[in-house]
Amino acid sequence: MLVIVGLSRREWPLGLVPLACGRCGHPGPQSLVRRRNRFTLFFVPVLPFPSRLEARCPSCGTERRVDADEARRLGV
Numbered sequence: 001m002l003v004i005v006g007l008s009r010r011e012w013p014l015g016l017v018p019l020a021c022g023r024c025g026h027p028g029p030q031s032l033v034r035r036r037n038r039f040t041l042f043f044v045p046v047l048p049f050p051s052r053l054e055a056r057c058p059s060c061g062t063e064r065r066v067d068a069d070e071a072r073r074l075g076v
């Protein structure tokens with residue numbers, strides 16, 4: 001019997017937030033996304049994992065997690 005399992009990822013863009021990059025020091029705004037991974041069985045999502053917020057630097061592409069307190073300060 002063949003069982004096909006995997007992960008799928010969905011992203012929802014939430015806009016730009018005023019954060020500085022911790023890697024390259026780019027002071028400009030970063031794009032904020034809400035990301036959710038889901039476990040799939042035969043390409044059908046069956047188990048969602050908790051969503052999380054991530055900010056992406058437009059200069060170097062580094063992504064970092066934004067916790068709930070920081071998101072509240074940013075007005076998200």
Ligand SMILES: [Zn+2]
Pocket residue numbers: 021022023024025026057058059060061062
């Ligand atoms: Zn950067």
